[in-house]
Amino acid sequence: MAPTSEAVKLRQLLSIRKKDQVTVAQFREDFERFARLFEISPAVRVTPDTIAGVPVEWVTAPEAASAPEGAAVLFLHGGGYVSGSLGTHRELVSRLSAAAGLPVVAADYRLAPEHPFPAGYDDAAALYRGLLAGRVDPARFALVGDSAGGGLGLATLMAARDEGLALPRVVGLIGPWVDLTLSGESMVELADRDPVLQPALLRRILPDFLAGTAAADPRVSPLFGALHSLPPMLIQVGTVEVLLDDSRRLAERAEGAGVEVTLEVWEGMIHDWHLFAHMVPEGRQAITRMGAFLTQHLEESASSSA
Helix, strand or coil: CCCCHHHHHHHHHHHCCCCCCCCHHHHHHHHHHHHHCCCCCCCCEEEEEEECCEEEEEEECHHHCCCCCCCEEEEECCCCCCCCCHHHHHHHHHHHHHHHCCCEEEECCCCCCCCCCCHHHHHHHHHHHHHHCCCCCHHHEEEEEECHHHHHHHHHHHHHHHHCCCCCCEEEEECCCCCCCCCCCHHHHCCCCCCCCCHHHHHHHHHHHHCCCCCCCCCCCHHHCCCCCCCCEEEEEECCCCCHHHHHHHHHHHHHCCCCEEEEEECCCCCCHHHHCCCCHHHHHHHHHHHHHHHHHHHHHHHHHC
């Protein structure tokens, strides 16, 4: 299906300014300024908290007010491991809470260059363990991440699996960045079409984040790790983002490892178009589909354990 006129206009607007020469400070400032343009509904409850030393927000839309005890979604935000915050993703998170009918706990993990790898990875692991320690019911638990947050979430689950910890029942990934070697064909083929991410920008921020860690290390590039025994996952990605092949290869390798994968490739959509749900219908539609996917699998889990 062709993108709507709103989506086309958004892509044209974002294409005016290429991001390849933007500094990390400008990247952060632009992201935060954009997020301040769109306030969440006053009916959404936002509750600051700290779990295992990690600052978080519990975001609960009215549709999630009657969610069962222990039911929740852990959300890990994107931003290339150098930007993004609770504020930049609060509107998206509030929409996800409404679509899934669940409270969402959003993490404020540490970012590079001030805190290079493994700081954010350690934060996500600590938060995950803290949630399992009586804060969530694993049978009613989901994980969602966008972009770098999708890669971080996947790496967190792989580590949890290897430690023998309980895993969430379902996973949602939005344009996940799972290959920091930047070896996907779309990294080249779509470099001139992606109005959000440019390979040159990614190459510039990677050394500060990796701090000597190999880009192919599965803790930062989970595409190259063992993908077996993971929960069912929905991957949503657009056709004009340089990370398109990250999603395609992840779906192929996860399915090959026996994981139940649903891959949705959205025609004409830019990277992380969900963040623009207030402007484009496809953003709202994708979040609705994500919420329904989470709900379906969580309800199936609850029925099977009843």
